[in-house]
């Protein structure tokens with residue numbers, strides 16, 4: 001249903017490293033026809049495929065997020081087990097390293113398959129004796145897998161897709177006629193509830209900002225209706241994100257079979273605009289904290305070489321000369337440079353007791369606090385993201 005173009009809600013600028021081949025700027029828009037909010041990005045599917053194959057952070061997900069990842073998987077299990085039964089053949093499309101499949105297996109599920117674009121992640125499934133294939137959601141299914149599954153789910157994948165409609169059409173090929181398609185995506189209605197930093201929602205990966213209505217419309221146009229309750233489409237996850245969990249099944253009579261019959265829904269546009277207006281003040285406060293650190297210690301070290309850092313430095317490039325270097329736990333990032341500055345492992349900061357450290361992390365801040373305590377450093381810490389220890 002997504003038509004490129006629409007009403008512009010805000011311009012996003014994220015300076016991505018050149019080798020990622022992903023455009024650095026886009027407009028967040030709402031579709032003139034259905035109201036669906038999405039990134040009107042010039043990125044191509046080839047470029048995104050390349051990015052997920054070569055810059056996968058999901059390979060390191062458990063390592064970076066530790067306990068949070070485990071909690072998310074258990075939370076997911078509690079919801080999914082209301083719809084998926086142990087005797088079912090189950091497919092996880094876009095399974096990453098298989099955290100959710102492994103959780104299902106630990107609860108006694110047996111017929112499990114994972115498909116993931118990142119080859120290394122598929123290898124991880126083998127360690128747990130779970131069937132796995134390296135493929136994209138847009139690849140034509142292997143003919144042995146056609147209509148094989150009672151339950152096909154895709155967790156935190158659809159917000160990343162350039163062609164969600166094409167993906168649904170492909171995904172349902174794996175599904176038995178009476179099967180359930182289960183989708184699990186961030187809920188844009190939650191953006192103004194939590195007011196987290198812009199790159200948490202708008203970054204080089206997130207393209208679609210679904211609401212329960214817009215994902216229902218997408219599925220309805222493909223002959224599916226949601227049978228799970230609204231309460232499950234508006235759930236708060238352990239990482240404090242409003243999340244849509246939605247179970248769909250085929251309907252015999254397709255009620256809406258053309259986009260001409262879709263009523264434009266403004267719930268997503270309203271939520272996104274409210275969020276953009278509220279986040280402006282928060283960004284101003286954060287920027288003042290960074291500028292104060294620069295004024296006081298001349299140079300700063302930024303802890304976290306992720307999208308929050310790229311967002312801040314793209315919008316405020318005069319700060320860049322004051323950044324001594326970045327530190328990050330992610331070994332993938334440690335091989336990269338951003339804005340001409342290197343990324344080191346976190347223990348590098350012990351060499352520079354004189355600089356202030358600006359924490360630019362959007363997730364798992366309590367883990368970072370533990371790491372700082374463990375390093376035994378006395379640098380002044382400016383924490384941009386974690387309200388609880390500001």
Ligand SMILES: [Zn+2]
Pocket residue numbers: 001002003031032033034035036
């Ligand atoms: Zn649309």
